[in-house]
Amino acid sequence: xxxxxxxxxxxxxxxxxxxxxxxxxxxxxxxxxxxxxxxxxxxxxxxxxxxxxxxxxxxxxxxxxxxxxxxxxxxxxxxxxxxxxxxxxxxxxxxxxxxxxxxxxxxxxxxxxxxxxxxxxxxxxxxxxxxxxxxxxxxxxxxxxxxxxxxxxxxxxxxxxxxxxxxxxxxxxxxxxxxxxxxxxxxxxxxxxxxxxxxxxxxxxxxxxxxxxxxxxxxxxxxxxxxxxxxxxxxxxxxxxxxxxxxxxxxxxxxxxxxxxxxxxxxxxxxxxxxxxxxxxxxxxxxxxxxxxxxxxxxxxxxxxxxxxxxxxxxxxxxxxxxxxxxxxxxxxxxxxxxxxxxxxxxxxxxxxxxxxxxxxxxxxxxxxxxxxxxxxxxxxxxxxxxxxxxxxxxxxxxxxxxxxxxxxxxxxxxxxxxxxxxxxxxxxxxxxxxxxxxxxxxxxxxxxxxxxxxxxxxxxxxxxxxxxxxxxxxxxxxxxxxxxxxxxxxxxxxxxxxxxxxxxxxxxxxxxxxxxxxxxx
Numbered sequence: 213x214x215x216x217x218x219x220x221x222x223x224x225x226x227x228x229x230x231x232x233x234x235x236x237x238x239x240x241x242x243x244x245x246x247x248x249x250x251x252x253x254x255x256x257x258x259x260x261x262x263x264x265x266x267x268x269x270x271x272x273x274x275x276x277x278x279x280x281x282x283x284x285x286x287x288x289x290x291x292x293x294x295x296x297x298x299x300x301x302x303x304x305x306x307x308x309x310x311x312x313x314x315x316x317x318x319x320x321x322x323x324x325x326x327x328x329x330x331x332x333x334x335x336x337x338x339x340x341x342x343x344x345x346x347x348x349x350x351x352x353x354x355x356x357x358x359x360x361x362x363x364x365x366x367x368x369x370x371x372x373x374x375x376x377x378x379x380x381x382x383x384x385x386x387x388x389x390x391x392x393x394x395x396x397x398x399x400x401x402x403x404x405x406x407x408x409x410x411x412x413x414x415x416x417x418x419x420x421x422x423x424x425x426x427x428x429x430x431x432x433x434x435x436x437x438x439x440x441x442x443x444x445x446x447x448x449x450x451x452x453x454x455x456x457x458x459x460x461x462x463x464x465x466x467x468x469x470x471x472x473x474x475x476x477x478x479x480x481x482x483x484x485x486x487x488x489x490x491x492x493x494x495x496x497x498x499x500x501x502x503x504x505x506x507x508x509x510x511x512x513x514x515x516x517x518x519x520x521x522x523x524x525x526x527x528x529x530x531x532x533x534x535x536x537x538x539x540x541x542x543x544x545x546x547x548x549x550x551x552x553x554x555x556x557x558x559x560x561x562x563x564x565x566x567x568x569x570x571x572x573x574x575x576x577x578x579x580x581x582x583x584x585x586x587x588x589x590x591x592x593x594x595x596x597x598x599x600x601x602x603x604x605x606x607x608x609x610x611x612x613x614x615x616x617x618x619x620x621x622x623x624x625x626x627x628x629x630x631x632x633x634x635x636x637x638x639x640x641x642x643x644x645x646x647x648x649x650x651x652x653x654x655x656x657x658x659x660x661x662x663x664x665x666x667x668x669x670x671x672x673x674x675x676x677x678x679x680x681x682x683x684x685x686x687x688x689x690x691x692x693x694x695x696x697x698x699x700x701x702x703x704x705x706x707x708x709x710x711x712x713x714x715x716x717x718x719x720x721x722x723x724x725x726x727x728x729x730x731x732x733x734x
Contacts, residue, residue, distance in 0.1 A: 255528050256291070257283070260422050260460065260494055261539055261550040262518045268510065270517035271546055272297065281523055282538040288523040296422075298325065298358075298516025315593045316715045318377055325422045326377070327512050330412055331365040331391065332429040334400045336468045340430055341393045344468040348388055350505035352381035359512055363387045364412060368397040368658035371411040372699035373716035387718070390697055397657065401436035405489075409452060409463070417459035418589050418714065424495065424515050426464045426508060431482030450534045453492045454555035462551075463489050464511055467499035494551040515549075530556050590713025593628040594702055600624060600690055620662075620692040621721065625651045627687040627704055631680040635708040636672065643677035645670045646707035651689045656697045664691045667707060695723045 259281070263271040276293035309315060329348075336344065355361070360377040363384065375387035397403065408427075416423050456463065465486035472479070486497040495515075498507045525535070536553045600622040627649050634645045650665035668687055676683050687704070700717040 255530075255556065256522055256524050257537065257554060258457075258460070258520065258522045259537060259539065259550050260462070260518050260520050261548055262494075262515050263541070264514055264547045266545060268514065268547075270514055272517065274519065274541070276521070278541055279519070279521060280540045280542065281521060282536075282540070283523070283525045284535050285538070286526060288525060290521055290523055292520075292522045294520045296325070296516075296518050296520065309593070312597070313593055313595045314715060314717050315591070316589065316713060317591050317593075319419060319589055320591060322419055322421055325424060325516050325518070326416070326419055327359070327361045328412070328416055328423060328425045329361055329363045329508075330371070330408075330425050330427045331363065331388070332408055332427060333391065333394060333396065334366055334368070334403045334408070335396060335430040335433045335436070336428070337396065337430060338393050340468045340470075343470060344428060344504065345388055345392050347470075347504035348508075349381075349385060351508045352384045354505075354509060355379050355381060355384075359516075361512070364415065365391045366403075366408050366411070366658065367391060367394070367656060369403065370654050370658035370660070370699075371408060371415070372654055372658060372718070373415070374699075374718050376716070390718070391656075401433050403433055405432050405434060405485075406448060406452060409456065413455055413459055413461060415716070416461065421460065422518070423459070423461045424464060424511065425461055426466055426511060428466050428468045430468055431479060432485050434485070435478045435481050449488075449492075450553075450555045453551070453553070456493050457551055457554055462494040462515070462549075464495035465489055465497045465499075466504060466507065467497075467501075468504070469499075470504060471500055471502040491552050494549055496549055528556070532556060588711075590629065590633045590704055590706070590711055592630060592633075592704055592713055592715070594715055594717070595626045596700070596717065596719055597624055597626065598622075620694050621724065623691055623693045623721075625649075625689045625691060625700070625702060627685075627689070627702070629685040629687060629704055631672075631676065631683040631685055633711065633713075634680075634685070634706045636677055636680065637708060639669075643672040643674070645672060645685065647685060647687060647704060648707055649687045649689050649704045650702070651691045652701040653691060653693055654699045654701070655694060658699075661694055661698075662691050664689055693719075693721045695721050 261279070263274065265271055272295070274295070276290050279290060279293070281288045281290060331344070333341070357379050360379045361384070362373065362377045363375040364371050365374050366372075374391055375383055378384065412425055416425070467483070467486065483497070483499045486499055489495075490497040496511075498504070498511075501507060521539070533556055534553050535556055537551060539548055539550050541548065598621060629647060631645065634647055636643050636645055638644070646667065646669050648665065648667045651663065652660060653662040655661045666687075666689060670685055698719045698721055700719055701714065702717065703712060703714045705712040
């Protein structure tokens with residue numbers, strides 16, 4: 213029987229409400245923030261601040277005493293202070309995996325800041341897509357080897373990974389070519405910004421540390437609707453900003469239309485919303501500018517250098533209101549980018565999404581403790597091969613083999629799971645592990661086309677149970693995939709501890725080769 217965790221997980225992707233249940237968030241859906249830990253009893257506010265001088269260059273070697281923080285205009289005491297430089301830690305050499313093998317092992321040693329390009333195709337016209345493609349190509353050609361980026365694209369109802377972290381310009385260009393050009397989807401006015409940002413938050417939230425999301429769009433789709441006045445209600449925006457703060461995600465909205473001569477009220481409203489999102493999350497907006505490639509490069513270069521400050525608000529109460537945060541530096545002229553507030557949502561749940569748990573962050577120090585191992589995501593490998601796995605025994609614990617559909621072919625996703633990531637229990641006097649796995653496939657339009665899940669119980673030998681390190685659990689999940697570009701979302705979890713790991717795989721299914729006419733050849 214599929215566990216509640218999986219049911220919610222599957223429904224989340226199908227309905228594109230990307231929330232996870234509270235137990236999944238607490239145990240596996242959110243990775244540890246590097247240098248910080250969870251604290252449920254107090255509100256500790258964490259703020260990442262980038263500081264640049266008059267020429268736009270990062271400012272280094274500032275001290276905690278140089279900063280002043282205000283919460284709702286009340287001065288606060290800085291509890292911790294840390295400077296981050298992108299050159300402080302050399303990124304580890306990328307692990308070379310065999311051809312056709314994928315892994316989420318980049319989560320083990322991620323850099324202190326990650327840059328994600330999100331191409332939102334719900335509202336970029338064809339001509340603007342071609343211009344964006346040209347600008348992205350210029351950026352890829354100047355990308356440094358130690359500055360990898362990942363590319364996500366919103367193709368319709370869903371956002372998908374089209375290229376994992378790399379600095380290889382050929383791979384990045386090929387990824388963009390797979391998704392552009394394409395016509396904007398029908399009904400795009402109802403594919404709103406909340407869905408887009410919550411989807412990307414779900415995908416990248418498991419990665420520890422700061423995440424910069426460079427969001428390319430043709431302006432908010434909200435303003436394509438006759439009821440755009442709904443934007444006047446800020447409660448949902450503020451709850452979203454709180455979730456992004458929780459996962460340390462800064463949004464950098466970039467208008468793919470570049471410099472335009474349009475002065476329409478719609479475009480002005482779209483640009484105002486871009487500025488609001490950037491300011492609230494600690495990024496900045498770029499619009500009415502033809503230098504998109506230079507803007508991307510400058511963002512990645514500057515925002516790899518930043519300061520992390522934390523404070524506990526004086527006389528804090530959970531009043532379910534938006535608290536404004538202001539950071540200032542005395543004396544010298546500097547430009548600061550940081551989150552401008554948070555939502556104090558501890559008691560009144562009317563405006564909250566009740567299925568989400570809130571993260572409280574405590575700075576690294578003498579009283580901070582490392583997160584227990586069960587909070588870290590499961591790191592695993594997977595491969596995809598054509599054909600059904602006839603060796604799989606389908607029992608009452610596993611779903612029935614997926615039914616064959618027209619114009620599809622069977623594929624088997626082969627998981628290789630680390631045994632020491634799972635809780636070993638004694639069942640009927642034998643050491644046992646219970647694990648689950650799911651495969652969800654989306655097509656080139658972002659529509660879910662296939663999904664399959666199963667649970668498996670492994671009975672271990674005494675030697676494996678006593679020394680699980682280095683040993684693997686093989687799990688195979690069969691799924692029917694249609695011809696063309698396919699985006700696979702994989703997840704594996706421990707049924708006992710609810711610890712979870714996920715992996716996204718851009719994949720292509722070749723059309724079946726036509727059978728040879730042996731009679732004609734003879």
